[in-house]
Amino acid sequence: AQKITQTQPGMFVQEKEAVTLDCTYDTSDQSYGLFWYKQPSSGEMIFLIYQGSYDEQNATEGRYSLNFQKARKSANLVISASQLGDSAMYFCAMSQPISGNTPLVFGKGTRLSVIA
Amino acid sequence: DGGITQSPKYLFRKEGQNVTLSCEQNLNHDAMYWYRQDPGQGLRLIYYSQIVNDFQKGDIAEGYSVSREKKESFPLTVTSAQKNPTAFYLCASSIGRREAFFGQGTRLTVV
Numbered sequence: 001a002q003k004i005t006q007t008q009p010g011m012f013v014q015e016k017e018a019v020t021l022d023c024t025y026d027t028s029d030q031s032y033g034l035f036w037y038k039q040p041s042s043g044e045m046i047f048l049i050y051q052g053s054y055d056e057q058n059a060t061e062g063r064y065s066l067n068f069q070k071a072r073k074s075a076n077l078v079i080s081a082s083q084l085g086d087s088a089m090y091f092c093a094m095s096q097p098i099s100g101n102t103p104l105v106f107g108k109g110t111r112l113s114v115i116a
Numbered sequence: 117d118g119g120i121t122q123s124p125k126y127l128f129r130k131e132g133q134n135v136t137l138s139c140e141q142n143l144n145h146d147a148m149y150w151y152r153q154d155p156g157q158g159l160r161l162i163y164y165s166q167i168v169n170d171f172q173k174g175d176i177a178e179g180y181s182v183s184r185e186k187k188e189s190f191p192l193t194v195t196s197a198q199k200n201p202t203a204f205y206l207c208a209s210s211i212g213r214r215e216a217f218f219g220q221g222t223r224l225t226v227v
Contacts (some may be wrong), residue, residue: 004158019130035215043204045159045218052213091158101166101210104172106158 002027004092004107012113013082018102020067021077021110023092034075035104036066039089048090051075079112087114118143122207122219128227129194129201137192137222139207148190152176153204153221162205165190194224202226204217 003026015017025034036048049067051059059066067076079086089111093104120141129135133205141148151159161174165184181196186192190209195202204223210216 033213037218043206043221043223045206045208047215047217050215091161095213101145101212103149103161103164104159104208104216105161106151108156108158 002032002094002096002105004094004105006092006107008110009108010113012115013079015084015114015116016081018078018080019082019112021079021090021092021112023075023107024071024076025075025092025094026074027094027096029037029096031092034066034068035093035095036064036075036077037091037093038086039109041088043105045091049077053098082114084114084116087112120207120209120217120219122205124222125220127222127224129224130227132196134193134195135224137194137205137207137224139190139192139219140188141190141209142188143209143211143217144187145208145209145217146187148184149208149210149216150174150180150182150190150192151206153206159182159206162192165216183226 004023032053034051038046049061049064051068063080067077089109091109092107095102118161123138149164150162153159163182165171181193205219207219
């Protein structure tokens with residue numbers, strides 16, 4: 001069965017600094033997708049970044065990058081130049097297999113607080 | 117604008133009542149999903165549907181029911197059999213291998 005583990009319940013970061021949010025996953029399959037979502041206090045889920053298990057390059061989207069280490073089964077999110085608006089819950093999720101409309105499995109999340 | 121609309125935003129349920137949460141999408145997505153989120157927790161899958169007239173149970177389907185009569189609509193009924201329904205409910209849709217898009221959520225409270 002798929003499982004996502006986020007070991008940091010809460011994180012603090014100074015504005016303009018970079019921060020890494022940890023995510024490890026457990027699967028026996030070779031084909032899967034990894035996602036990061038942001039959830040502000042309003043409750044909506046905002047898609048940030050995607051990494052396929054066969055992608056050789058780490059995914060990047062603006063200030064977000066995904067540090068994908070397949071052998072370690074980790075998919076850490078790096079946010080560069082943190083902004084006050086980055087304060088939110090962040091969820092790592094996995095879909096399996098990589099193709100098809102399969103549900104996402106979510107971790108418990110990390111609450112990020114950006115300090116001015 | 118394309119998107120997913122959940123209604124109502126807030127819902128109050130009395131003990132023993134069934135209530136239905138609405139989820140509509142105009143993204144032409146094949147798959148739709150319902151998740152439940154409790155405070156400080158991640159999202160847990162209740163039901164999902166990959167095509168019209170077909171749906172599958174998720175990890176916590178007991179006390180819930182769904183229907184998928186139209187591609188655009190995937191309503192969730194919280195029945196009286198669900199003993200602890202107070203939670204935040206999120207509906208999502210997807211197509212292919214790409215990311216799921218989420219609605220704004222419905223906050224259900226038992227009174």
